[in-house]
Each structure stands twice: as C-alpha cells, then as structure tokens.
Amino acid sequence: MLRTGQTYREGLRDGREIWIDGERVKDVTTHPAFKPIVDIRARMYDMAHEERYASALTYQDGQERNSIFYRPPRQQQDWQDKVRAVDLVMNDIGGVVTRVGDETVGEMWSLMDGRDVLSEIDSRFDANIDRHIKAVFDNDIFHVSANTDPKGDRSRPPQDQDPDMMVRVVRETDAGIVIRGAKYETAAAYADQAFLKPTFGAWVNDKLSDYALGCIVKMGAPGVKHICRSGFAGRGSAEDYPLANKFDEVEALVIFDDVLIPWEDVFFYRHTKAAQFIRSTLHRYSAFPYVHRLLYVADMLIGAAMWNARQTGLDKLDAVKAKLADLVCYREGINAHLTASIAAAQESPGGLLMPHQSMLYAGRVFACSNLPQMMHIARELCGGQICVTPNAASFAAEESGAWLKKFYTLNDQWSAEDRRKLLAFARDLLNSDYAGHRLTFVQFAQAPHFNHLNAVYHSFDFKGPLDFVRKSAGLSENILG
Template sequence: MIRTGEEYRDSIRDGREVWMGNERVRDVTTHRAFKPIVDVRAHLYDMAHDSGTRDVMTYHDPDSGETNCIANRLPRTQQDWWDKRAATDLVMDHARGVVTRVGDETIGEMWSLYDGQDVLNEVDPRFAENIRNHVHRAVTADPFHVSANTDPKGDRSRAPQDQDPDMLLHIVRETDNGIVVRGAKYETAAAYSNQAFTKPTIANWGNDEMSDYAVGFILDMGSPGLKFICRDGFAGRVPEADYPLSNRVDEVESMVVFDDVEIPWENVLFYRHTRAATYIRSTLHRYSAFAYVQRTLRFADLMIGAALWNAKQTGLDKQQAVQEKLATLATYRETISAHLTASIVMAEPSPGGLLMPNQSLLYTGRVAALTPLAEMMHLARELCGGQICITPDAAAFDNPATAGWLDKFYSINENWVADDRRKLLAMARDLLNSDYAGHRLAFQLFAQAPPFAHLAAVYHNFDYAGPLDLVRDVADLSDKVLGQKGATV
C-alpha cells in the first residue's frame, strides 16, 4: 500500500555506505546535499495521503481493495495515461522545479520487461515470473524505484573481456541463493532510493549467445557489498535565496560500486542471455520516454515564464522582436505538448497486452524536445538579458551599507520593487546560467540517452510504408523496383 514520507525516510536509514568527497554520509535524510531532495520525495509520498492531492496521486484497486500510486499502475487504457500525466504535473507543481527521479520515469522500464516475458522464458521461465512479481510489488509496496544503466565503460574500442573485466558489470559466480556480480553503475538518486532496475549498458557485451555481461536484476539498495560514491551536491553550497533550484531540486548522482554483491534468484530478471539484453536495450524507453519528455515540457514552461516576466518588468514585451522570440519558445513548448498528447490519443497495444504511447510520435517528440534544448535555453537567456549574470547576491540587498542603492536601481515602479526583481533574476540565473543549469543540460545525455539513440529509435519505429506506397503510386513504379506493395525499410 502507499507509504508516508516518514516511512520512506525510515526505509533509507539502513546503514548503506555513502561517500561524498572524503566524508562518509551517515544519514542521507539529514545531510545538507541530500536532505532537500529527500524532503521533496517524502512530500510526494505524503501527497498520496493529503485530501487535496490524493485523488490525483492515487487510484483504488478493486481487486485488492488497496489504494496505490497512480504512477506505478500498469497502463491499459488511455485514461491511465491521462491520469499519469496529471499526477506528474502535480508532482512538479509541488516540487517547484523539475525533478527527474520520482519513480514514474523508471517503472516504465519494468513494463518493457513485462512485455518481453516470452524472451525471458527462453532463458528460464522463472525469470518471467520474477518480472511479474516485481511489477506487482512496485504497485503494492510503493518503493522508490530508480534505474541503473551506465557503466564506467573503459576502453570502448575493446571488448570488456580484453581489459579490466570490472569496467562493465558482470557475473562472477553463481551460488545456491543467486548470482554474484561485480563492477559499477552510475545512478541518479541511488543513495536515497530503495531499489533499482539494473541492466546492461549500451556497450559490446559480446556476440556470443551467452555472456557474463548480459545481466539484469532488481537491486536492493541495502545489499551488502554496495558502495555509493557521490558527486558533490549543489544544495547547501550557495545561499538558497540566490540559487533556489540548486538548493531545492538537485538530484545527486552516485557511482554505485558492486563489490561482489549477491543478487537473490527471485530478483534476477535475465542473465547471460544476449538476446534478452538486446531486447531490453531496444525497448527500454518504450514507456519511460513519456515521463522524460513531459519533464522537458515543464522545463519549457519555466523558460517561458522566466523570459516573459523579465520582459514584462521592463516593458519590453511590447516590442515585436521580443514577441517573436517568445513565440519561438511557445512553439517549442507546444510542439512537445502536441507529441505527448498525440502519443496518448494514438496509443497502441504493446506485445504484453498493455497500452503504450504511440512509439513513432513519442520518439519524434523526444527529438523535438531535446535537439533544440540548448538553443531554447540560450534564447530564454537572451530574453532575460545580462542581468542574470551580474546581479548582486541577496546578502547585498540586505546589507544596510548597500541595500539603499540596490533598492533604488532595482526598483522599476510600484509594481516591480527591488526584492521581487531580485528573486526573479535569481530564479532565472539558476534555471539558465548556473552550475546547476549546465548540469541539467548535460544530464539529458545521460538520463535520456545520446542523440544518436533518439534518432535510432525514430528510425526503427516510424512507419515507412505510407510514404513508400505513396511515391510508388505517384511515380508508377513497378513491383520489380520496390517489391510488394507496403514494403518498408
């Protein structure tokens, strides 16, 4: 059943070995770098109980009689997707920023496995049963579920067997209880999550039918032998008044080291079977891309709001050149929204009997959202002007020696006083121009895969039959040229 925020906090106080710099973090719920985002995640759990938000965040399961999180519900109807979209929007409203790892973006990877039960059955029928059990557990136990994907990789021109074998996570032996694995993975939010779907990276795990590197499992974050080596978080390093997003919604990544970690058989989803690994890689974002694209939509809203408020405060929103730039941002935003909406309206059955967003529209929407993202950020930066990089910090606005001058020069009129203007510029700076902003932009290459993978997904999911048939008929080509009608690439 759904958990409370305090139950979530208690679940991650399990003695896990977390390092940040030269510090052993004893309690991620109170540490300056983790506490803000842990508090956000805990609040999301509490939203499932709050009378003002629970109807959007949860649903009643008539079979079990339980109330469960809507994000974890297996999608079977269009309404399920509308409900998930509404819940994610509400989550971002309450987070007051873009939060990537809240669970809805990673549970979809489990649904892709659910669709691949026939492939898993080729390895061992127990593995298909394991995925069904874990999908059910994700719904009923409500864990904070994340994703473990990228390895350190090492020399990518060489097979993993021809270098330090630990560069890619791999099986080192089997036991009566399960498999023992060694290596490392990069994971966002790992240090304060409950479990992760751990899977092969996009790498050469070999061309043989069996490979020690083709392994996927559910990882309990409290497992012995795990070490979490984290990048330094942005929270707590600079004043919140000057960097509100950095201090509220920064999500800390970890290199998770597997020092001979035993994975129980009931948590193993596939292993040593390269076909299963290839299938999982090719369908990994079948569902989860929706959540990622929706977050880019929210980021677009933040850019438009920051840019438009900055134009309004000085009256520049009346200029045609400014309006054209704002219209460009609006077009970018609406293109993303249109793809999300259309992918629901034209949703299609999945191989496992679920309802997945229209794959061609979803993946083209991801390209439309991410390819111009840096350009759109710079356009918003241009509309905000140079003041986002030169405005003094909040302390200067409070300092009696300088406050009077800043109040004079930053107050525009009775509606735009210095304090409000400073807050707006600080938010825009943190969104577009800070260390956190640069991290968020680069993070897309990690969280959503690199651009070549986006285009590959479009190539393999677009229906080429229509254009081929159209040109075949218009050009009056013979069957000898293109083969039978409806031929695709």
C-alpha cells in the same frame, strides 16, 4: 499500500554506504547535500494521503489504495491520470524533478511485454517479472534504474581490460548470482532499489556473456557503495540559487563489490539476445514521463523570460514577442507530441497501452535537441543582469542594500526584492553550474542523441511513404522484393 514521507525516510536508514566529497554519509535524510531532494520525495509520498490530492494521486486496487504513477497503463485514461498527477506534484513542489520512480517503472512494463521472448530464451526467471512489477505498486517502492557503466576503453572488449568496467557476474551460488562492476545512477543514494540492465559493449556478438544481465538491486544491500558527485545544494544561499538548493538530484557511481543478487531478483542472465531485446524496448513507456518533465522546463523558460521582459516593458516589442513565440512553439511542440502519442496509443505485446512509439520518440528528439537553443533564447530575453546582479546578502546589508534598492526598484509593481528574486531564479535556471548540469543530463539521461534518432528510425512505419512514392512515381511492384 501507500507509504508516507516518514516511512520512506525510515527505509533509507538501512546502513547503506554513501560517500560524497570524501565523507561517509551517516544519514542520507539529514545530510545537507541530500536532505532537500529527500524532502521533495517525502512530500510526494505525503501528498497521496492528503484529501485535496488523494483522488488524483491514488487509485483503488481491491482493498488497497495504490499510487497512480505505478499503475500499468491499459487505457488512455490511465495516461491522462498520470499526466494530471504529475501536474499536481510539479505545481505543489514548485519545480522539476526527474528521478522519482514513475519514469523508471515503465522499464519494468517493458519487461512484462517481453516476457514471452525472455521465456523462450531462458524460462527460469519468467515469474520474477510479474512479481516485481506487483511489488513496486503494492509497496510504493522508490524504484530507479542503473544506467551506464564506466566502460573504460570502448575499443576493447571488457575481458581485455579491467573486466569490472562493465557489470558482470563473477560466480553463481545456490542463493543467487554475485556481481561486480559499477553503474552511474541518478537518485540511487536515496532510492529503495534499482533495475540494473546491461549497457552494450563488445560482448554483444557472443551468444552467452556474463555481462548480459538484468536484475533488481537493493540500494542498501551489502557490497553496494554510492560514491556521489558534489552536490549543488549549499554551494550558495537558497536566496541566490533557489533551484539548485531544492531540486538537485544527486548522481552517484554505484559500486557493486561482490553483491549477491537472489535468484528471485534476476530477470535475465548470460543470454545476449535477451539483453539486446530489452535494450531495444526499454524506453517504450519511460520516454513519456521523461519528455513530460521537459514540458515543465519549457514553462519555466517561458515564465522567466516573460516576467523579465514585462518588468521593463520590453514585452511590447515585436522582436521580443517573436523570441517568446519561439519558446511557446517549443513548449507546444513537446505538448503536441505527448498528446498525440496517447491519442494514437498502441496495444503492447503484453496487453498494455503504450504511447505511439514513433510519435513519442520523435517528441523526445524534438524536446532534447532543441533545449540548448531554447535556453539561449530565454537567456537573451532575461538580459545581462542575470550574470552581474549582486547576491542576496548585498541586498540585505544596510549600506549596499540602500544603493541596490535605488537601482533595482522600477516602479510600484516591481520592487528591488522582487527583481532580485526573479533574476536569481533565471540565473539558476540558465547560467549556474546547476543549469549546465541539468542541460547535460537531459542530453544523455536516456541515451545519447544518436540513440534517440535510432529509436525513431526503428519505430517508424516506412511503409506509408514508400507506398505513396512507389505509386506516385509509377514504380513496379517488383521493387517490393
């Protein structure tokens, strides 16, 4: 069942408790901090119903058409279809959004892969996994994931401080478990549900723990409270901050104040072995769309830098060409990792087709760790005018606008207004509060950098290099152990 933008908006009017800047939000679909990004998500739902997009964004599943983003991947074409669909969406909306559902549904597929392991640990919740995966693509659910806890003092177990610093189960009932705590999450305030999974703490060495929990939480459920950071939309005009006013994906500290989780929404509970297993496999699919989004960020860096160089003729200088080539190498490096991870895709334990794991994780390290440097290169190429240019109101005013038109008009091709728009875009991409926020988000959204490297270490097959050196160095087979 494909939703429309309107049905999506109606689903958000469920009485959910949302706070921002000390204000209780009456309607998340119309509040100025949320409306732009809600409209983007609604636009994505509507695109699937339009003739020019429907064949690429949906697929036939029995009698129903479902979203291509939520189809579990079983062959390379499935991944290629997802890549094409993302390309159509990003080009239609004219920017980059990360949390829209396809990048988190992969975590559910990881649960599918781990079904046998989880069943061995605790078979009570085995059927819940398949049912929830089916529910997501049957009902076109906007599904996100609850990321990290406040944690408190990380040198101490949660039991030795305020125990709610990490999400925990406080009691069991006939209807389900009751949880307390909090999670930081992007897009939770305007999503349907979240996959709440554990963040490791000092409890992981225990065999059983009330902190070892994986479940589905409805974002409008009683006791769920969204306390959001200040939004970037509305801080300045859309003319001056075109990205911040359209694509801000508002994060929230989501409070779980004695929230009832029905038993049918629980995937694992109390067994720390289950929690450790899921954390180790969590990103085997979701890392792909996460890295894929950075390909479009790279395109924006290249486009903004290239246009700024061209407008003044600096693109003819070899030094400028070299810096533009650095941006191209970054972009194509991301593209190469993504392409190779699908070309060499591996069958997962659950019978799905997962991107080649070490190639994908290495691509994530490449894309995230090099982004700060690439942003600085783009900043250099755009020049100092992105930090000194007056705002749109100054260009529009009669007296100041006349002077600005004089000094910002280059030739018949580059009017003052086009230059202002380009500089405003580059400023919002590279220099604004929104730009800094997005850079930090990229560094931590899936995990800190050391965890990215840890994933590479554990997914890479060291046998080939070890065998090559053993034979080349003439080492005995005794060292194999």
